[in-house]
Amino acid sequence: MSSWSAPTCTSGLNATVELPGSKSITNRALVLAALADGPSTVRGTLRSRDTNLMLGALEALGVEVRVDPASDTTVSLAPGPLHGAEIDCGLAGTVMRFLPPLAALAEGRVRFDGDPQARVRPQTTILDALRALGVAVTGDRLPFVIDGTGNVRGGEVTIDASGSSQFVSGLLLSAARFDEGLVVRHEGPPVPSTPHIDMTVEMLATAGVAVDTSEPNVWNVAPGPIRAVDWTVEPDLSNAAAFLAAAAVTGGVVRVPYWPAVTTQPGARMADVLAAMGCTVEHLDGTLSVHGPEVLKAVNLDLRDIGELTPTIAALCALADGESELTGIAHLRGHETDRLAALTTEITRLGGICTETEDGLRITGTTLHGGTWESYADHRMATAGAIIGLVTPGVVVDDIETTSKTLPDFPGMWTKMIGQE
Ligand SMILES: O=C(O)C1=C[C@@H](OP(=O)(O)O)[C@@H](O)[C@H](O)C1
Numbered sequence: 001m002s003s004w005s006a007p008t009c010t011s012g013l014n015a016t017v018e019l020p021g022s023k024s025i026t027n028r029a030l031v032l033a034a035l036a037d038g039p040s041t042v043r044g045t046l047r048s049r050d051t052n053l054m055l056g057a058l059e060a061l062g063v064e065v066r067v068d069p070a071s072d073t074t075v076s077l078a079p080g081p082l083h084g085a086e087i088d089c090g091l092a093g094t095v096m097r098f099l100p101p102l103a104a105l106a107e108g109r110v111r112f113d114g115d116p117q118a119r120v121r122p123q124t125t126i127l128d129a130l131r132a133l134g135v136a137v138t139g140d141r142l143p144f145v146i147d148g149t150g151n152v153r154g155g156e157v158t159i160d161a162s163g164s165s166q167f168v169s170g171l172l173l174s175a176a177r178f179d180e181g182l183v184v185r186h187e188g189p190p191v192p193s194t195p196h197i198d199m200t201v202e203m204l205a206t207a208g209v210a211v212d213t214s215e216p217n218v219w220n221v222a223p224g225p226i227r228a229v230d231w232t233v234e235p236d237l238s239n240a241a242a243f244l245a246a247a248a249v250t251g252g253v254v255r256v257p258y259w260p261a262v263t264t265q266p267g268a269r270m271a272d273v274l275a276a277m278g279c280t281v282e283h284l285d286g287t288l289s290v291h292g293p294e295v296l297k298a299v300n301l302d303l304r305d306i307g308e309l310t311p312t313i314a315a316l317c318a319l320a321d322g323e324s325e326l327t328g329i330a331h332l333r334g335h336e337t338d339r340l341a342a343l344t345t346e347i348t349r350l351g352g353i354c355t356e357t358e359d360g361l362r363i364t365g366t367t368l369h370g371g372t373w374e375s376y377a378d379h380r381m382a383t384a385g386a387i388i389g390l391v392t393p394g395v396v397v398d399d400i401e402t403t404s405k406t407l408p409d410f411p412g413m414w415t416k417m418i419g420q421e
């Protein structure tokens, strides 16, 4: 774990940054390939800790994984009979929530564990759902065990998915392979990150699985095969958000090529957030360009749909002119770390003004000073520290390596962005 002196850049930023593949799309494509009716290829695969853990888990469960020797982002998967395995989830929500339903389709004992911080992330909802469907589950959080019998009855299940959209996505991804398919009903406070559920439904449709979403908060998946697909993964727009934020705080320009015209990725909404904060945003010929303003404007935003962008947006608010209010994000207390507490502590440590509310943050922009910015093993906390450090001399981000959860070389990309004219 090393300390990283965040580089400063107060003027002249003018860079084009190409992002690797989306974590969320990659890990869905890998799961669907593992359950498909034939071999699939995933192109543009993100190769980061979260996606490598997914690949390792699927291989351990009996899927044949072949990485193209000419390009490690091209990965072919051939499904085989699923069997018992030991699965390391690391700190990846997508691994700990997407794989238990798939493990229930394996024949044998599947043991799940992960990082110490993963052991406190919410997990019970999906394990109780599997129990209700007749699956043998031991434990409520990591570590837990699933004794798969090779098939799952399916039917209907009611869950409270207000803690994470991944409970819904995890069930839907495997549901077509359950004997009776599955109807998932949500009852409780609103489900967060619904664009991620749209992503699941859209990718299932591409694989020939129709999900009936005509009733709000109900997802109905008929039983049937999951078709093998050759997937091409879009660039990760939530990771792009941190680089675009660099333009916003420095008054410079950052361009991200291959920005999809239409996407379910919540990161695409960063364009609107940046525009609301006073940036000039242009989407032309597949490239998104952001030109930062002289003074960043404070904002009042409901981030329930796009919660994973919060650390990036909070960093901008800490440097904006006035008081910002970010709401709809109580569930961030169950992310990689308690992000509301972590952001409040770190912004305050650098002289900022940030308080936690019941479901979000209130941040008043001010001039910050240097100091240590703790990452809490959270990739997006680390990148938030880098954003503040661009215009605040003396910011030292601890454990910058934690960015490898979803980006293979964040420090290299960041330095290159600053040096590029
Ligand atoms: O399904 C996914 O790929 C994700 C769903 C969201 O989780 P929550 O609903 O827990 O916020 C998001 O924050 C996470 O980064 C990725």
Ligand SMILES: C=C(OP(=O)(O)O)C(=O)O
Residues within 6 Å of the ligand: 091, 092, 093, 094, 308, 335, 336, 380, 406
């Ligand atoms: C919440 C996040 O990750 P995970 O997939 O581990 O939930 C995130 O990447 O911001």
